[in-house]
Amino acid sequence: MGFGEEIIIALYADHVASEQFHSELKSDLDSERLPYGKFATNARLLACAAFAYNLLRWIGQSGLVVPDAPQHRPAKRLCLRTVI
Numbered sequence: 001m002g003f004g005e006e007i008i009i010a011l012y013a014d015h016v017a018s019e020q021f022h023s024e025l026k027s028d029l030d031s032e033r034l035p036y037g038k039f040a041t042n043a044r045l046l047a048c049a050a051f052a053y054n055l056l057r058w059i060g061q062s063g064l065v066v067p068d069a070p071q072h073r074p075a076k077r078l079c080l081r082t083v084i
Contacts, residue, residue, distance in 0.1 A: 025053050 003011075026032045031049045034042040 025049065029053055 029049050029052060031046065034045060036042050036045070
């Protein structure tokens, strides 16, 4: 089962974006090491971190469409550190 070059490049580009989001979730929200030994507690903590991450991403995206938003260069999204 082979894929064309365009499909492989598109899939790899999506993988890179996924890695960037994962890195932001871990580093900017300080969820690299989950502090509790119980899986259920860590699952709840990670769910709260994912909610906060999505909320901050929404705030960042909505800040891009404001007409007088300060931008140094055109951007498709803002890093979480910038939003925070």
